[in-house]
Amino acid sequence: MFVVTEQDLQRKQRSLSISEKSEVPSVRERIVSLLVGLGYGQRDVFAVRLATEEALLNAIEHGNKKDKGKKVTVAYALDPQRSEITVTDEGEGFDPGSIPDCTADDNLTKSRGRGIALMRGFMDIVEFGEKGNTVRLVKFNSARGAKPAGREEARVD
Amino acid sequence: MDHETKRITVDTKGDYTVMGFRDADILDQVNIHEMGKEMYAVVEGSPGIKLIVDFDGVRFLSSSALGKLISLKRKVEETSGTLKMCRIKPEIMEVFRITKLDTVFDVYPDLDAAMA
Numbered sequence: 407m408f409v410v411t412e413q414d415l416q417r418k419q420r421s422l423s424i425s426e427k428s429e430v431p432s433v434r435e436r437i438v439s440l441l442v443g444l445g446y447g448q449r450d451v452f453a454v455r456l457a458t459e460e461a462l463l464n465a466i467e468h469g470n471k472k473d474k475g476k477k478v479t480v481a482y483a484l485d486p487q488r489s490e491i492t493v494t495d496e497g498e499g500f501d502p503g504s505i506p507d508c509t510a511d512d513n514l515t516k517s518r519g520r521g522i523a524l525m526r527g528f529m530d531i532v533e534f535g536e537k538g539n540t541v542r543l544v545k546f547n548s549a550r551g552a553k554p555a556g557r558e559e560a561r562v563d
Numbered sequence: 564m565d566h567e568t569k570r571i572t573v574d575t576k577g578d579y580t581v582m583g584f585r586d587a588d589i590l591d592q593v594n595i596h597e598m599g600k601e602m603y604a605v606v607e608g609s610p611g612i613k614l615i616v617d618f619d620g621v622r623f624l625s626s627s628a629l630g631k632l633i634s635l636k637r638k639v640e641e642t643s644g645t646l647k648m649c650r651i652k653p654e655i656m657e658v659f660r661i662t663k664l665d666t667v668f669d670v671y672p673d674l675d676a677a678m679a
């Protein structure tokens with residue numbers, strides 16, 4: 407059960423859905439412009455921009471298998487301390503643990519398979535839902551010295 | 564001889580071919596596809612090329628762009644050419660570090676160092 411706090415109410419919360427790769431830039435840049443307005447620094451904005459791009463493309467390409475009849479839902483809650491983006495596709499899901507380590511010697515020069523590693527490298531929290539068709543991305547505003555208050559274990563379903 | 568394409572610039576400096584980017588953000592899928600085609604065309608027409616990819620002005624790139632750079636390196640090396648990179652911004656260097664591609668590519672701080 408979610409409890410709505412005052413901070414939640416102050417956040418810029420939105421949810422929207424897309425179906426095609428061509429719609430990715432407008433969603434990504436909308437989130438980026440909100441973060442800039444909220445005072446996030448260049449490195450944090452870079453991180454969210456990259457992670458959002460990778461999550462959206464994964465959802466459309468691998469989740470929905472480019473089926474334009476299926477939607478990718480993007481929910482975001484942004485405030486000056488913390489930005490959270492949740493991406494859900496209508497695919498069958500996957501086991502994140504089954505994705506090969508792109509930094510292993512055998513995979514290092516493969517042309518694909520780096521999106522999840524980049525999400526994990528740049529974001530403070532990256533969690534996949536049980537089914538594997540939802541990813542939750544969280545970045546704390548380092549310009550404000552915002553830090554995770556302990557490890558968040560919220561499950562995405 | 565210099566010539567420009569839609570996504571990249573190509574310049575000759577001594578023995579080196581210097582490839583630059585016309586976009587600050589190497590991000591959107593269509594642009595990355597075009598960029599790859601243009602890069603490969605330069606390399607495929609120049610066996611043994613001594614190529615420097617200059618990231619001056621580039622502020623962002625995604626994992627799709629990394630795939631093109633890896634394929635580019637493979638094509639260069641197939642004809643015993645060399646590929647170096649230079650002027651990569653710290654945030655983009657972090658992309659290379661996280662994926663360990665900093666161990667795959669030869670990265671130099673500036674063009675002079677890459678050409679030395």
